[in-house]
Amino acid sequence: MKRLILAAMLATGLTAGASAAYADDALKAAIAGEHRSAANKARDTYRHPYETLTFFGITPTMTVVELAPGGGWYTEILAPYLRDKGKLIGGAPSAESRGGKAFRDRLAGDAALYGKVTPAVFEPPSRFELGAPNSADMVVTFRNLHNWLGNGGDNAILTTFKEVHKVLKPGGVLGVVEHRLPARMKQDEKASSGYMHEAYVIRLAEQAGFKLAAKSEINANPKDTADHEKGVWTLPPVLANKDKDREKYMAIGESDRMTLKFVKQ
Numbered sequence: 001m002k003r004l005i006l007a008a009m010l011a012t013g014l015t016a017g018a019s020a021a022y023a024d025d026a027l028k029a030a031i032a033g034e035h036r037s038a039a040n041k042a043r044d045t046y047r048h049p050y051e052t053l054t055f056f057g058i059t060p061t062m063t064v065v066e067l068a069p070g071g072g073w074y075t076e077i078l079a080p081y082l083r084d085k086g087k088l089i090g091g092a093p094s095a096e097s098r099g100g101k102a103f104r105d106r107l108a109g110d111a112a113l114y115g116k117v118t119p120a121v122f123e124p125p126s127r128f129e130l131g132a133p134n135s136a137d138m139v140v141t142f143r144n145l146h147n148w149l150g151n152g153g154d155n156a157i158l159t160t161f162k163e164v165h166k167v168l169k170p171g172g173v174l175g176v177v178e179h180r181l182p183a184r185m186k187q188d189e190k191a192s193s194g195y196m197h198e199a200y201v202i203r204l205a206e207q208a209g210f211k212l213a214a215k216s217e218i219n220a221n222p223k224d225t226a227d228h229e230k231g232v233w234t235l236p237p238v239l240a241n242k243d244k245d246r247e248k249y250m251a252i253g254e255s256d257r258m259t260l261k262f263v264k265q
Helices: 002-032 038-042 049-056 075-082 098-109 145-167 198-207 246-252
Strands: 063-067 087-092 118-123 136-142 168-181 210-216 257-264
Touching: 002 049, 002 075, 049 075, 049 136, 049 168, 049 210, 049 257, 063 075, 063 145, 075 087, 087 098, 098 118, 136 145, 145 168, 145 198, 168 198, 198 210, 198 257
Parallel strands: 063 087, 063 136, 087 118, 136 168
Antiparallel strands: 168 257, 210 257
16 A cells, blocks of 8 residues: 555656646747847846746646736747646736737737737726636736836725735735835835835735735846936836946846735635
8 A cells, every 4th residue: 555655646746747847848948939039038137037937836727917018028928838728818908098009919910929818908006807706827017016006006006916816716826026125215105216115015915915925036136226317217128318327227237126926815
C-alpha cells in the first residue's frame, strides 16, 4: 500500500512539474514572439514581464482580466499566452469613446493575435462590465491606479477593487504594478506625480476584501528618487523634458514600482 501511495505521489508531482514547465515555456514564447516590436521588447529590462506574471501565478488555462490595457504592451504578451487554453478579457472604455475604439481597432487589426480577446467595458468609478461574479481566475493592472485616483479619488480605487473582488473566483488573484512613492514623501490626493504609497494601495485593497499574499521587488528601481520636475513622466519612456537632462534620466531608467499580489478571501 505504501508503495502505491508513493507511486501516486510521484506521478502527481511529475504531472504538476510538467504543467509548470509548459506554462513557463509558453510564457517565454509569448514574450519572445516576433509579433512584439523591438521598442516594446527593449522595455522588458524595466518591466520584467516574465518574472512579474510568474510572481502573480499565471497559467495558460486561466481566465484573466487586464484592466486599462492602454497601448497594449502587456496585451500582446497575454493574448497569445492565453489564446489556446485560457481566456483574456480586456477592460477598456466603451466603444463609443476614443480610447475604447482604439483598443477594439487594435484587436480587429490582428485577428491571428487578438482574435480571441474579449473586450469589456471598464470605466471607473461608474461602469464595470468585466464579467459574471466568480468568473475570473486573475485580474491584472499595470501602472493605472494613479489615473483612477486622479479621476475619482479614493472612492474610484476602492470601488474598482470591490468590483474586481466580485468578478474573481474565491482564491482568485489581483496583481498590481504601480509607481511607488517613498513613505517619507507626501502623496497628494490625486497622485499628480504618478507615484503612490504602497501602504495606501494595500489598505484600499484590504478594505475591498482582499488579502495581501505577497509583495515583490521585481520592478524596483533604487535609482528613482520620485521627486522629478514633471513627475514619473520625466523618466523614460515618456521623457517629458525631452532633451533636457536626457542622459541623466536615461541613466535612472524607468520608475521604481511596487508589485503586489492579492488574493480574494
